[in-house]
Amino acid sequence: MSESVADAAVRETLEETGVQVEVTGLLGVYSDPRHVIHFTSNDEVRREFSVVVTARPVGGEPALSSESGEVRWVAPGDLAAYTMGSAMRRRVDDYLRGDRAPVIA
Numbered sequence: 001m002s003e004s005v006a007d008a009a010v011r012e013t014l015e016e017t018g019v020q021v022e023v024t025g026l027l028g029v030y031s032d033p034r035h036v037i038h039f040t041s042n043d044e045v046r047r048e049f050s051v052v053v054t055a056r057p058v059g060g061e062p063a064l065s066s067e068s069g070e071v072r073w074v075a076p077g078d079l080a081a082y083t084m085g086s087a088m089r090r091r092v093d094d095y096l097r098g099d100r101a102p103v104i105a
Contacts, residue, residue, distance in 0.1 A: 005051055005053065006053065009023055009055065010022070010023060010055075013055065014060065015065060016065050016067045016068050016071075017060075017062055017063065017065070017068060017071045018060050018061055018064075018065070018071065019057050019059075019060045019062060019071075020057065020059035020060040021055035021056060021058060022055060022058045023054070023055045024056055025053065025054040025102075026051070026052075026053055027052040027053060027054050027091065027102060028052055028091075028102045028104060028105065029049060029050070029051050029052075029103070029104050029105070030049060030050050030091065030103065030105050031050075031105065032047075033047055035047065035048070035087075076096055079092060079096070
């Protein structure tokens with residue numbers, strides 16, 4: 001499939017959450033050279049990175065998919081109570097810090 005980063009974000013969000021979004025900006029580009037993924041099926045080794053965009057909801061309703069175990073809105077003040085990996089926690093914390101230049105990490 002040939003699509004832009006923004007189009008992929010809109011499509012993936014809808015597929016995984018049932019929520020239609022409009023991309024509003026770039027939070028950052030995140031990588032960790034120590035995070036190596038080894039696919040044993042074909043012996044491929046990758047160092048992945050993620051491009052994280054910001055978006056606002058424009059339609060749809062939160063719904064489960066084959067790629068999500070739970071989908072719901074959470075107030076920013078309640079996020080500290082949720083367990084998440086350190087990489088995801090960093091992205092959430094970067095977003096909650098507010099308006100700033102995109103992160104390149």
